[in-house]
Amino acid sequence: MASSITSATLPPRFLLPALSPMWRAAAARVPRKTTTTAAAAATTFRHASTQSGSPSGKTPILEKPARFNPPSHGARLPRNTGPKHYGGALSDAELRAQSRKHYPGMLPPQGTKAHSFIHSRSIHLIITLGTLTILAISTFILNFTHTSPFKHLLPEASEFWSSPRQFIQTWIRVIQLHEKDRNDKVIAMxxxxxxxxxxxxxxRKVHGLDKENPIVNFFKSEEQIEEERKAAAAAAAEEEALAAANAGDAGSETAGQTKKKWFGIF
Incomplete structure (x- = not known):
């Protein structure tokens, strides 16, 4: 009778906190031979480290899956195909008013002067070519005033406003002198x-080196080249002696006449 009253007065297990003093006191008063499901569930505890009370005494082993099945997640988030505003569709008048409205931080709307200026290719082309032309002229002037030997003849920049014609003519003359000097240096070089x-x-003609093969001369030793030079010099001396003897015989005929030389040599 006491056990039935005690079990009847106890609240359900799911309403009590885990391992509370009230539940431990009630479990101590309930006899062990109670066959009710609630009492058996209340008095039965098994820790994870203890073995299960299976009749076979073996731990159950789960079946190995055939292959790894990853969780099924979408490849991408669902596209937002709904309207970008609340309410129904905009009317034609509202769309026209929205296209003409200028929002802060955004490009100007169509039909305005700012929109035509930003999207005009001719204006951008003029600005780009004008900037490149100014940079090229400035580079030429700075390079000319620092490298030309006639830079001391250039007029001051302030003279352009007083007499621009004379300023430009002076610059042209100095540029002509610079180009002439550069051409003379190139011709001299x-x-x-x-x-x-x-x-x-x-x-090479006097020493007989022009008749030899340059590839063979490349592989010759310095001693062989020096011997050949001495032999060529001796042969050239003999030829000069014979030429001087022949010139002595015909000296009366060539007296008073000068032979024209090419490049000051022959």
Missing amino acids: HTRHTDDVAKREYY
Whole structure:
């Protein structure tokens, strides 16, 4: 009778906190031989570290899956295909008013002067070419005033406002002098190079090096080249002696006449 009253007066297990003093006191008063489901569930505890009370005494093993099945998540978030505003569709008048309205932080609407200026290719082309032209002219002037030997003849920049015509003419004359001086230097350098080539050819012709193969000369030793030079010099001396003897015989005929020389050599 006491056990039935005690079990009847106890609240359900799911209403009590886990391991509360009230539940432990009630479980102590209930006898062990109670066959009710609630009492058996209340007095039965098994920790995870203890073995289960299966009749076979073996731990159940789950079946190994055939393959790994990852959780099914969508490849991408669902697209928002709904309207971008609350309410129904906008009317034609509202769309026209919305297209003409200027919102802060955004490009100007169509039909305005600012919109035509931003989207005009001709205006952007003029600005770009004008900027590049100004940079090119400035670079030329700075380079000319720092590298030209006639930069001391250039007028001051302040003279442009007082007499622009004379300022431009002076600049043109100085540029002409600069170009003439540069052409003279190039011609002189070309002449020196040509004279040097002619002298080398004459030297090779006198020493008999022009008749030899340059590839063979490349693989020869220095001693062989020096011996050949001595032999060529001796042969050239003999030829000069014979030429001087022949010139002595015909000296009366060539007296008073000067022979024209090319490049000052022959």
